[in-house]
Amino acid sequence: MTETSPVASAPAKPRNFFAALELDTRLIGMIGAFIVICLIFNFLTDGRFMTPRNLFNLSIQTASVAIMATGMVFVIVTRNIDLSVGSLLATCSAMMAMMQTVVTPEWLGLGLNHPLTMPIAILVGVMTGLVIGAFQGWLIGYLTIPAFIVTLGGFLVWRNVSWHLTKGQTIGPLDANFQLFGGINGTLGEFWSWIIAAIAIMASFYALFRSRRNKVLHEFPVKPVWAEVIIGLIIAGAIAGFVAVLNAYEIPTARLQRMFEARGEIMPEGLVQGYGLPISVLVLIVIAITMTVIAQRTRLGRYIFATGGNPEAAALAGINTRLLTVKIFAIMGVLCAISAVVASSRQTFHSNDIGTLDELRVIAAAVIGGTALAGGMGTIYGAILGALIMQSLQSGMAMVGVDAPYQNMVVGSVLVLAVFIDIVYRRRTGDKT
Amino acid sequence: MTTPLVEMRDMQKSFGGIKAVDHVTIDLYPGEVVGVLGHNGAGKSVLMKMLSGALPRDGGEIFINGKKAVINNPRDARNHQIETIYQYLALADNLDAASNLFLGRELTTPLGFVDDALMEAETRKIMKRLNPNFRRFHTPVAGLSGGQRQSVAIARAVYFNAKILIMDEPTAALGVQETRMVAELIEQLKSEGIGIFLIDHDIHQVKAMCDRANVMKNGQLVGTVKVADVSEDDLLGMIIAGKCPPNGIPGPGAIQFA
Numbered sequence: 167m168t169e170t171s172p173v174a175s176a177p178a179k180p181r182n183f184f185a186a187l188e189l190d191t192r193l194i195g196m197i198g199a200f201i202v203i204c205l206i207f208n209f210l211t212d213g214r215f216m217t218p219r220n221l222f223n224l225s226i227q228t229a230s231v232a233i234m235a236t237g238m239v240f241v242i243v244t245r246n247i248d249l250s251v252g253s254l255l256a257t258c259s260a261m262m263a264m265m266q267t268v269v270t271p272e273w274l275g276l277g278l279n280h281p282l283t284m285p286i287a288i289l290v291g292v293m294t295g296l297v298i299g300a301f302q303g304w305l306i307g308y309l310t311i312p313a314f315i316v317t318l319g320g321f322l323v324w325r326n327v328s329w330h331l332t333k334g335q336t337i338g339p340l341d342a343n344f345q346l347f348g349g350i351n352g353t354l355g356e357f358w359s360w361i362i363a364a365i366a367i368m369a370s371f372y373a374l375f376r377s378r379r380n381k382v383l384h385e386f387p388v389k390p391v392w393a394e395v396i397i398g399l400i401i402a403g404a405i406a407g408f409v410a411v412l413n414a415y416e417i418p419t420a421r422l423q424r425m426f427e428a429r430g431e432i433m434p435e436g437l438v439q440g441y442g443l444p445i446s447v448l449v450l451i452v453i454a455i456t457m458t459v460i461a462q463r464t465r466l467g468r469y470i471f472a473t474g475g476n477p478e479a480a481a482l483a484g485i486n487t488r489l490l491t492v493k494i495f496a497i498m499g500v501l502c503a504i505s506a507v508v509a510s511s512r513q514t515f516h517s518n519d520i521g522t523l524d525e526l527r528v529i530a531a532a533v534i535g536g537t538a539l540a541g542g543m544g545t546i547y548g549a550i551l552g553a554l555i556m557q558s559l560q561s562g563m564a565m566v567g568v569d570a571p572y573q574n575m576v577v578g579s580v581l582v583l584a585v586f587i588d589i590v591y592r593r594r595t596g597d598k599t
Numbered sequence: 600m601t602t603p604l605v606e607m608r609d610m611q612k613s614f615g616g617i618k619a620v621d622h623v624t625i626d627l628y629p630g631e632v633v634g635v636l637g638h639n640g641a642g643k644s645v646l647m648k649m650l651s652g653a654l655p656r657d658g659g660e661i662f663i664n665g666k667k668a669v670i671n672n673p674r675d676a677r678n679h680q681i682e683t684i685y686q687y688l689a690l691a692d693n694l695d696a697a698s699n700l701f702l703g704r705e706l707t708t709p710l711g712f713v714d715d716a717l718m719e720a721e722t723r724k725i726m727k728r729l730n731p732n733f734r735r736f737h738t739p740v741a742g743l744s745g746g747q748r749q750s751v752a753i754a755r756a757v758y759f760n761a762k763i764l765i766m767d768e769p770t771a772a773l774g775v776q777e778t779r780m781v782a783e784l785i786e787q788l789k790s791e792g793i794g795i796f797l798i799d800h801d802i803h804q805v806k807a808m809c810d811r812a813n814v815m816k817n818g819q820l821v822g823t824v825k826v827a828d829v830s831e832d833d834l835l836g837m838i839i840a841g842k843c844p845p846n847g848i849p850g851p852g853a854i855q856f857a
Contacts (some may be wrong), residue, residue, distance in 0.1 A: 198771065380716045383716070384720040386716070459712075463713055464711070464712060464713060465705050465707070468694075468698060468702070468705060471693060472690070472691040472702055473691075475692050475694060476691040479691050479702070480691060480703075482653055482673050482683070482685070484674035484703040484704040485688070485702075542691070
């Protein structure tokens with residue numbers, strides 16, 4: 167072999183402390199960027215940015231865009247684009263709003279705030295997203311109309327289907343149970359938040375253990391045990407820290423009192439309760455895990471990345487790339503519907519302009535998160551971090567008092583800069599794709 | 600005479616008005632390397648793509664072990680144990696060696712998730728046999744050399760017990776050392792009773808590796824010859840002038856002498 171590189175993939179001895187941890191440098195870079203942004207805004211706002219209250223708000227503001235961004239990763243990885251997500255979100259939101267304000271209370275005679283309303287509305291919304299997404303995927307995959315055109319058309323069509331469904335009216339207030347997905351109106355409270363944290367920590371320890379055992383079983387090189395322990399501790403610390411912050415955001419006394427009154431109880435004097443994990447953020451976490459498992463552990467995910475890397479090779483390997491396109495856009499549609507639940511319940515009503523410009527935020531989040539428009543590259547966690555970075559820039563600037571037009575100028579520039587940094591990073595690390 | 604492993608009868612394919620493959624009939628026996636030669640655009644790759652299922656055929660029949668075979672897509676071809684090693688290395692550049700080797704046929708855990716560790720272990724095993732110097736199991740194949748990439752493609756064919764192997768200029772992108780490795784590998788596969796169609800430009804290569812050769816010109820078969828019976832000049836004459844030597848079997852594309 168003329169070019170066989172002597173650099174083996176199994177280095178016997180890690181060179182230094184950080185090399186032994188085998189950390190993902192891209193992930194570290196993005197977390198670093200997020201922390202820098204937080205510190206700068208914290209300084210500029212005299213410590214108001216990094217309060218539990220603001221971090222709580224940041225998490226619920228990010229949820230809607232982040233949920234869609236995970237699906238956009240698959241779309242962009244396969245060299246497609248989806249410009250219709252904001253409009254599709256609006257159509258799903260309109261469908262669900264009409265379901266819970268007209269169809270279930272009046273046509274089905276269930277009345278307002280019936281326990282069945284929320285599940286029926288969400289089911290209808292998800293089906294709407296699934297069908298529309300699959301239809302767009304069919305146009306792209308089977309009729310070979312470029313994704314850009316199909317979704318540009320969809321951008322206009324679904325925005326106005328939403329308008330048609332509601333006759334242009336704002337629909338609200340939404341069902342009380344439905345509103346639980348909105349963030350501040352639906353949180354788990356301190357106790358259950360800690361339970362979730364404990365489950366998450368145990369699950370990640372188990373995953374680390376499993377992965378190590380699997381490697382040992384096949385006699386692959388493994389990290390030193392101390393490195394695994396440190397990584398485990400970092401993960402546990404991050405999870406616990408996140409929940410601790412959300413729990414530290416206290417429910418105002420007056421509001422807490424109302425909550426006790428609603429249950430017919432009397433609030434003990436001097437009781438302090440934190441909000442805890444918002445349900446919308448829990449939804450995001452569940453979606454993030456599911457999408458990551460799809461990307462890394464299923465054939466579907468493998469085919470998505472293979473098709474993105476070399477569509478011809480994928481087809482020659484017997485992968486049905488047309489059906490794959492339908493599946494990807496169907497997933498995107500379902501995620502738009504779930505985002506619609508979060509977005510509309512957060513504002514407690516459906517409005518005509520819901521999700522406006524979301525397509526750009528979602529694409530930007532995925533791209534800032536390292537998804538390459540050339541296809542084949544992208545991660546779910548990157549897209550979520552991308553959404554978080556954009557949202558923190560936006561709310562940080564709002565807190566500092568930057569006018570909206572200037573905010574958009576900064577966010578736009580950051581998008582371009584982030585992609586440039588990514589290109590330089592890839593050139594340095596020798597990633598050709 | 601034994602039944603041929605593959606028989607392609609009266610194969611036809613046109614693109615627009617151009618007959619890329621014009622009534623071509625060729626066959627292949629077990630343990631045989633059969634060359635498919637011709638200029639660029641002679642139709643040799645198109646002919647082979649119909650066998651590998653990458654292109655649908657306009658007409659003609661394919662027989663595998665004497666039985667008529669239905670091959671409409673790459674999956675059908677794989678079910679007949681036909682594997683192809685393409686000229687332009689049909690690998691997904693962003694995936695690692697194991698993911699490429701098992702692409703479309705991933706090994707899964709009982710729960711249906713892809714079993715990367717098992718696939719890597721299997722890949723390590725087969726690469727140890729084919730190319731012991733191969734060690735970069737975790738980098739995307741974009742970062743590998745031409746020979747390393749080609750060994751991944753060959754490993755894919757060998758691992759899945761190909762009976763019929765189509766090699767489209769397997770050594771075009773390789774250095775001298777790597778070419779020799781591929782040649783040795785072809786010898787080895789041949790001795791295991793695998794039939795190989797070798798598409799190539801290189802006359803030396805064909806003389807060295809093939810048992811028989813089919814020459815195509817303008818979509819038609821010029822003729823089929825036993826490589827040992829003809830000279831390199833004879834082969835060149837077939838490719839350039841379409842002239843079938845007297846000890847070959849002329850096809851419809853051979854120029855007729857009055």
